[in-house]
Amino acid sequence: MKTLIKNGTVYLAGKFRKQDIFLDGTQIRNVSSKLEVKADRVIDATGLHVFPGFVDIHAHLRDPGHTYKEDIVSGTKAAAHGGITSVCAMPNTDPVVDNIASVDYVQRRAKDLGSCKVYVIGAMTKKSEGLEISEMATMKSDGIVAVSDDGQCVQDAKIMLNCIRYAQNFDLPVIVHAEDYSLSGKGQIHSGKVSTQLGLPGINALAEEVIIMRDIMLAESTGARLHIAHISTAKSIELVRAAKKRGVHVTCEVTPHHLLLTDEACLSFDTNTKMKPPLRPEKDRQACVQALIDGTIDCIATDHAPHADFEKIKEFDHAPFGIIGFETAFVALYHHLVKPGIVSLERIVEAYSLAPASIMDLPNNEIKKGNPADLTIVDLNGETTIDEDFIFSKSKNTPWMGHTFSGRIKYTIVDGRTTFADIQS
Amino acid sequence: MSDTPQFLGRNVFDLDDYSRAEILYILEAAKGMKEINLREYKKIPTLRGKTICTLFVENSTRTRMSFELAANRLSADVVSFEATVSSLQKGESLQDTVYTLGAMGIDLYCIRHSSPGAPQLVHKYSGKPVINGGDGRHAHPTQALLDIFSIWEKLGSLDGLKITIVGDILNSRVVRSNLIGMRKLGAEVTVCGPRTLMPSGMEDVYGCKVEYNLPRALKDADVVMGLRMQMERMTEGLFPSLEEYSKHYVLSKDTIKYAKKDALIMHPGPMNRGVEILPEIADGKQSIIVEQVANGVAIRMALMFLILGGKA
Numbered sequence: 001m002k003t004l005i006k007n008g009t010v011y012l013a014g015k016f017r018k019q020d021i022f023l024d025g026t027q028i029r030n031v032s033s034k035l036e037v038k039a040d041r042v043i044d045a046t047g048l049h050v051f052p053g054f055v056d057i058h059a060h061l062r063d064p065g066h067t068y069k070e071d072i073v074s075g076t077k078a079a080a081h082g083g084i085t086s087v088c089a090m091p092n093t094d095p096v097v098d099n100i101a102s103v104d105y106v107q108r109r110a111k112d113l114g115s116c117k118v119y120v121i122g123a124m125t126k127k128s129e130g131l132e133i134s135e136m137a138t139m140k141s142d143g144i145v146a147v148s149d150d151g152q153c154v155q156d157a158k159i160m161l162n163c164i165r166y167a168q169n170f171d172l173p174v175i176v177h178a179e180d181y182s183l184s185g186k187g188q189i190h191s192g193k194v195s196t197q198l199g200l201p202g203i204n205a206l207a208e209e210v211i212i213m214r215d216i217m218l219a220e221s222t223g224a225r226l227h228i229a230h231i232s233t234a235k236s237i238e239l240v241r242a243a244k245k246r247g248v249h250v251t252c253e254v255t256p257h258h259l260l261l262t263d264e265a266c267l268s269f270d271t272n273t274k275m276k277p278p279l280r281p282e283k284d285r286q287a288c289v290q291a292l293i294d295g296t297i298d299c300i301a302t303d304h305a306p307h308a309d310f311e312k313i314k315e316f317d318h319a320p321f322g323i324i325g326f327e328t329a330f331v332a333l334y335h336h337l338v339k340p341g342i343v344s345l346e347r348i349v350e351a352y353s354l355a356p357a358s359i360m361d362l363p364n365n366e367i368k369k370g371n372p373a374d375l376t377i378v379d380l381n382g383e384t385t386i387d388e389d390f391i392f393s394k395s396k397n398t399p400w401m402g403h404t405f406s407g408r409i410k411y412t413i414v415d416g417r418t419t420f421a422d423i424q425s
Numbered sequence: 426m427s428d429t430p431q432f433l434g435r436n437v438f439d440l441d442d443y444s445r446a447e448i449l450y451i452l453e454a455a456k457g458m459k460e461i462n463l464r465e466y467k468k469i470p471t472l473r474g475k476t477i478c479t480l481f482v483e484n485s486t487r488t489r490m491s492f493e494l495a496a497n498r499l500s501a502d503v504v505s506f507e508a509t510v511s512s513l514q515k516g517e518s519l520q521d522t523v524y525t526l527g528a529m530g531i532d533l534y535c536i537r538h539s540s541p542g543a544p545q546l547v548h549k550y551s552g553k554p555v556i557n558g559g560d561g562r563h564a565h566p567t568q569a570l571l572d573i574f575s576i577w578e579k580l581g582s583l584d585g586l587k588i589t590i591v592g593d594i595l596n597s598r599v600v601r602s603n604l605i606g607m608r609k610l611g612a613e614v615t616v617c618g619p620r621t622l623m624p625s626g627m628e629d630v631y632g633c634k635v636e637y638n639l640p641r642a643l644k645d646a647d648v649v650m651g652l653r654m655q656m657e658r659m660t661e662g663l664f665p666s667l668e669e670y671s672k673h674y675v676l677s678k679d680t681i682k683y684a685k686k687d688a689l690i691m692h693p694g695p696m697n698r699g700v701e702i703l704p705e706i707a708d709g710k711q712s713i714i715v716e717q718v719a720n721g722v723a724i725r726m727a728l729m730f731l732i733l734g735g736k737a
Contacts, residue, residue, distance in 0.1 A: 202624075314519070315540030
């Protein structure tokens with residue numbers, strides 16, 4: 001299959017330029033200002049932007065075990081719908097992905113039936129119980145790209161140190177979900193004015209900050225790689241900024257919801273504002289945006305966490321934590337950060353396409369000859385309304401239900417194959 | 426009569442939805458109801474044919490009785506649904522419970538639940554008005570209204586009054602609703618308790634004063650309200666012992682002298698005598714604790730009457 005993408009505004013080496021792109025099979029064959037080649041099909045990208053495919057390194061596909069929430073088919077379809085070409089799947093499924101049989105299962109299902117590439121993150125400890133190191137090296141030889149106990153946090157510092165050192169041995173990034181349980185306790189939302197007002201138990205910001213400080217120090221002591229998932233407070237960002245200055249090999253990600261929403265959203269008692277880490281006050285949100293701009297925050301990841309309707313309609317403190325993110329991420333960020341001129345479009349592409357691939361050592365996804373044909377084509381003048389019909393994910397737990405955003409994903413191309421095309425127009 | 430506040434079909438989730446004028450209107454209505462409660466035959470036919478459901482997913486015999494008595498005295502039919510949180514989580518969800526009750530033709534729900542926001546859910550699923558009878562640590566508007574009514578009845582107005590509330594502020598829904606209502610009626614409120622039992626941002630959220638020292642908090646108070654201190658806060662590591670708590674925060678003859686001489690003494694009950702309040706104060710001349718309970722029935726009658734559009 002040969003595809004010619006004509007006249008797009010293409011992200012090339014940090015800038016947008018009018019280019020044609022020629023895809024041959026799974027690869028980009030040529031990128032040039034004017035290409036006249038014979039192709040099986042031509043995509044007229046006049047007026048459209050062409051990005052290196054989005055890479056979401058933090059997602060819960062819920063497969064195996066919780067396929068009523070999501071499965072690999074629906075999850076990757078939803079990802080493609082959001083312009084994502086690669087996702088990294090977190091291991092907190094049932095069973096936990098802490099062994100090669102489970103790694104194989106996810107990889108095989110994704111390869112056979114998936115609408116985007118799926119890279120597997122292995123559990124850092126057996127069953128993510130935080131007690132014994134998992135067979136990381138074996139799982140790595142089977143293809144995992146990182147280890148994490150996401151959703152759980154290893155509470156014992158000695159065990160965490162051992163995990164970090166062992167992972168370092170096999171050059172696996174360690175992804176930490178930073179949460180000290182003694183401080184977060186039964187907390188439901190950020191501990192502050194809103195939790196006081198609603199009478200909901202608060203999650204102290206220290207629960208995140210204390211673990212980030214601990215893990216930075218542990219990683220620093222051995223020179224290992226540490227990636228901090230869903231960073232959310234100004235203090236946490238300060239800790240990372242200082243660590244980077246000292247040369248610690250630390251990276252971090254932020255979710256679209258922590259960039260765009262605050263704990264005031266919880267005042268509605270909408271359980272789709274309940275997630276971990278919790279939505280924070282405005283000053284923390286602003287710190288996240290600033291850190292994304294200045295590079296302290298390396299990348300954007302959705303923490304796509306589907307939960308079924310019957311779980312989320314419960315009383316606030318009985319509903320599970322987490323929201324979906326694949327299909328809202330880009331348009332929400334474009335609408336609220338890029339369009340008003342707060343963050344450049346280039347920075348979003350860097351943080352949502354290139355940086356995440358580099359952090360997880362995924363194949364280089366810049367738009368250039370020889371690289372995989374993973375592309376996202378977007379109409380920035382279009383718009384997207386988030387409603388039940390729009391969402392491809394099995395679960396609809398988004399705080400943005402009913403919202404309309406500027407920007408519309410037109411095509412998602414993975415290894416030269418179109419995995420999503422907007423047929424509406 | 427366009428200035429008359431409209432209550433028909435409204436919810437009472439918390440007092441922030443009600444203006445000063447509306448709260449005062451409710452107090453006047455409750456005054457009328459209180460008069461009925463003093464009659465020999467304590468019943469009027471105004472809500473005949475209406476069905477009120479008390480939906481209690483957290484134990485509270487006193488509050489449920491107060492709601493049921495209020496409904497009975499207005500001649501409404503009353504049904505009670507009692508469940509525990511664990512049964513509701515394992516079995517039928519709150520949504521299905523409300524669908525089931527709704528099918529039986531409920532006109533008004535009075536709900537007590539351990540989860541903040543549960544009354545909003547009941548309204549969402551039933552489409553009927555809901556009176557919040559206490560949701561977790563969030564709100565307890567009928568308790569606040571009866572507290573406010575008790576003060577208003579004694580002192581005529583809350584404007585400029587100094588009210589001090591002492592105890593476990595962190596876990597108290599009574600405090601939160603009272604702060605909203607009392608502030609709307611012009612009172613200055615001070616909350617007092619140990620730092621570990623004080624939620625963050627109280628001043629900003631409610632415009633109240635925060636004190637950690639009891640004598641300072643009580644200074645010149647017109648009204649003093651104690652709150653129930655629960656043993657389980659000790660096992661949660663929030664304070665070391667009831668004895669030590671009592672030494673610093675008990676309402677006694679010794680401590681109450683910092684307040685105004687004739688200050689009203691209140692407590693939402695149930696009391697831990699000897700922990701947050703001594704009998705010498707609870708049963709003393711200034712105490713209106715027992716009257717609060719009586720006023721609770723009147724306030725709940727007034728709300729039911731106004732919301733269901735009873736005929737005067």
